[in-house]
Amino acid sequence: MGRKRLQESADGRPTVHTVAARAGVSIASASRVLNGVGGSPETVRKVREAAAEVGYVPNAIARSLQSQRTGLIALAVEDIGNPVYVEMMRAIEEVVAASGRQLLVHATGGQIANETALLRRLAHRYVDGMIVSPIRVTDDHLAALVDSPVPVVVIGQLGADAPVDNVRTDSRTGVCLAVDHLVAAGRRRIGFVNGPLDTVPGAARDAGFRAALAAHGIEVDERLVEVGDFQYAAGRAATERLLARARPDALVCANDLIAVGALHALLAAGHRVPSDVALVGMDDTELARMMFPQLSSVSLGSAERGRRAAELLLQRIADPTLPPRREQVPPSLAVRASSAAVPDVSPLFVPAPAAPPTPEVTA
Amino acid sequence: MGRKRLQESADGRPTVHTVAARAGVSIASASRVLNGVGGSPETVRKVREAAAEVGYVPNAIARSLQSQRTGLIALAVEDIGNPVYVEMMRAIEEVVAASGRQLLVHATGGQIANETALLRRLAHRYVDGMIVSPIRVTDDHLAALVDSPVPVVVIGQLGADAPVDNVRTDSRTGVCLAVDHLVAAGRRRIGFVNGPLDTVPGAARDAGFRAALAAHGIEVDERLVEVGDFQYAAGRAATERLLARARPDALVCANDLIAVGALHALLAAGHRVPSDVALVGMDDTELARMMFPQLSSVSLGSAERGRRAAELLLQRIADPTLPPRREQVPPSLAVRASSAAVPDVSPLFVPAPAAPPTPEVTA
DNA sequence: CAAACTCCCGGAAACGTTTACAGCAATCAG
DNA sequence: CTGATTGCTGTAAACGTTTCCGGGAGTTTG
Missing domain, CATH: 3.40.50.2300 (Response regulator)
Structure with a gap:
């Protein structure tokens, strides 16, 4: 009785009261020392010692309530x-x-x-x-x-x-950068794999794509435009749909995840990148550099x-x-192998031998 | 004067006091209504109304201080x-x-x-x-x-x-799964690209690798073992170092990021995957499935x-x-194209034409 | 030596909630 | 009609900190 258990917190951990009592000073002094403001050398020593002995650590919530931060x-x-x-x-x-x-x-x-x-x-x-x-x-x-x-x-x-x-950023202009680059490289059947049109970036990129083609006097072929969401799997699926009905010579993708999906779809369908189809992603993430061939990508300065x-x-x-x-x-374009002016990164894609050296498993 | 500005919080936002005063009840009643416990229909109505009018939202910090959570x-x-x-x-x-x-x-x-x-x-x-x-x-x-x-x-x-x-999990055993699989596929010069040995997973995987080879009676060739950190770039660099001095027919990587780096290094060096070098990653992340060829990977059930x-x-x-x-x-192994038993994913890696159809840029 | 100043200290009031407790009116049982 | 029960209500005490303020001791200044 007496100290009314004001000494420690509900779960038995020391509070500033514990420290103050142990150091034989008021809680105000204890708090001041603990915060490094004021206190005589003697008080500082006593409080520090007491705090160390009981393993005091301040309660951030209480502090926040007080400081409003x-x-x-x-x-x-x-x-x-x-x-x-x-x-x-x-x-x-x-x-x-x-x-x-x-x-x-x-x-x-x-x-x-x-x-x-x-x-x-x-x-x-x-x-x-x-x-x-x-x-x-x-x-x-x-x-x-x-x-x-x-x-x-x-x-x-x-x-x-x-x-x-x-x-x-201006992803509309970003898409234009990609299209300009592809057009300059001689591509004309430029496809676009976008995210959902009801999203802000999806809409902006769609607008950018159409504006860019228009600026080059190229008419939009709707069979070359496909929409998924901003994920890898959707990008791959969307590209597969697109490839099933059209034959692009370049693909702009609304982000890098989609572009990776597109790369996968393209390679799996037997297209070479970039010689058959040039590929440009968007966001210029580490992922673009991790791919093989490395992906060109529009940096939006994330x-x-x-x-x-x-x-x-x-x-x-x-x-x-x-x-x-x-x-x-501002956006900028990082050109890499997937849309390089040189027709292909050929020495890297070593052809499989006509006759496999090891016996075939099937057939 | 009088209400001593107890009504609202320092930055002018309403508190439970504001609501209580406006509803003409005590803060206790207000709090109870706000928490949905007790209160006469009339009180409930008044408090709800008052709260809505002033746009009251409870201060989570104060609540936490009270509830200790x-x-x-x-x-x-x-x-x-x-x-x-x-x-x-x-x-x-x-x-x-x-x-x-x-x-x-x-x-x-x-x-x-x-x-x-x-x-x-x-x-x-x-x-x-x-x-x-x-x-x-x-x-x-x-x-x-x-x-x-x-x-x-x-x-x-x-x-x-x-x-x-x-x-x-047991990543030691996980590495064994990978090695067993590769040995069963006829690989013998199995390399290992690990993360830092002073990390827990790094050490465990190193031990697993050595134990697995020993179990198959294969002696460890230290030139086939390389260490980086658990990142893509390091994995790529480590693999390049390894390839510069040795010629593995399979590579186990301590995680998928490293495996992706290794894949990049392998392809860039002109090795085919998996026919020349089989590749197995670890963690079985989405990244493994995003690669081309898709990477086999030891799942650690993350x-x-x-x-x-x-x-x-x-x-x-x-x-x-x-x-x-x-x-x-427990770990488990997901076998995919990068270590498939079939020699290669050949039809996918279409060879570049011997003579590029477009004029070469350099020379 | 008195006055002014500087330091340091402790008490107490915040911060905005929840909740134990007690009071009070109204309803119910006997 | 009285005593017990019920249902709300308000007062006040927490939760653990920081900080304002007044007082006391010691030091400097005129």
Whole structure:
């Protein structure tokens, strides 16, 4: 009796009270020492000792309640398995970690409901700020973004006058870069494997593809356009459908996962890349360089966008009165073997011998 | 004056006090209604109305301080870009989300310091539990795990008697599966591209490789063994070094990223896969299926391990007195084209024409 | 030597919730 | 008609921290 068990927390772990009592000082002094502000040498020594003896570690939640900050930044992306988001994430991580905060990654699966639900959860103040890269945007989604209680930065296209910090690229122009490059290399039957048209990037890339062809006076052959989603399997399936009905001499893909699927489909169907069909992906992820042949790809500056978004967010957290800002990262094209001007990477694709040296298994 | 600005929070957002005052009830009643326990119909109506009018959303931090739970689960992995962790993460996320919690993902970069630092931060109670998949383990690391204030589950090998929940696989045996398969296919000059030997999986796989060869009475040719780290680029470089000094007829790789690097190196050096060199990766990630030819790979059940770890963690959170448990997920081998018994996937690798149909660019 | 200043300390009030407890009115059983 | 039960309600005490504020001791200045 007496100390009324104010000494330690419910689960028996030491609190600042424990430390203070043990050091024979007030909790105020203990807290000050623990935070490194003030305290006489003697007090500092006693508190430090007491803290070490009981193994005190401050409760971050209580601290957050007091300081109104959690030190957490959330990142919501559609698909955590897409390497483009991995690169974005790494860039964001770097900036966020440098500011002494932690990154909380959340995959939305592209479901818009998920994302608004997430925003609502954030309204609960578990994070100091959020970066979100939505692929679909509706009005109430936008509304949720605008009056979010915590700062939000959006990576991706957003309505022109949305009062939200925004880092975007121009994937429409990005597709044009790819088409220009292919046309310059003499390709004419250029196909396009896109993601869903009801997504923001899907729509922009479709528009870019058509505009680019038009600019070169090439009419769009709808049999050369196919849609799946932004995944590998869908890209492969879409390419197979496309190849079943048309004969492109080049393929632009709406992202690298699709491009890898397309490469697989092309090779499996006996087409050579790039001599029969040139291939250009988009996002310029590590995956493009991992393929054989390495894939040309339109860089949309994902790491750069991530970095800038993180910086914007940190600035807004520091000063919430800032006017909404918008930054743009230009696309660029990385030309690699899959669309190289030279007809083929022939020495690498060694032909199988006409007669296999080992007995055939079937037949 | 009078209400002493107790009505709203520091930044002007409504609190339960705001709602209570507006509804003309006590904060206790307001809180009860908001949590859906008790309250007369009339009170419920008034509180609901007031809450809606002011746009009240509860402060999760304050709630956590009270309830001692945050609803957050942390996952610490080495490299968020490695598809094996993506799969693990997806499985964990599923279980975690089903329990109404959120997953916080943290990349450690394999730095042991990072990981202990993370554990220390966790000691600060921001998360209700943690899943960690360390590739290096030291004693004080282990100590930090053992007396972590929040429940921890480790995915990976751990000292036999470590009193920590643990989900493991047997990658040693996994390598044996790969070697057995290759030997059965008639390969004898089997190479091994491993990750760092000072990591737990690196060491286990090295041991497995040597044991497997010994079991088949094959002597280890050290020129056929190379080490990099668990990344694509390192795998490629290591394979190039290996190929520069030896001529394997099969290659076992310590994970799929390395295997992809090896495939790239092999093809670039003019070797056919699998007819010249058979290739087997490890982890059986989506990446293995994305390659051409598709890679054989030893599955270590990453998704399954993730799922089980998450379940173990949730059970421990529910009942912290549970004795430490250990689960094991057996490896299995997925045989695909890269090590198929048939000599080659020849029709797919169409030879480039002897004389290119288009003029050569250089010379 | 008095006044002003500097340090350091402890008490207590936040931060925004949930919840144990007690009071009170209304209903019910006897 | 009284006593017990029920159902709501409000007061207040937590949760573990940080921090404002006033007071006391010691030091400098005029």
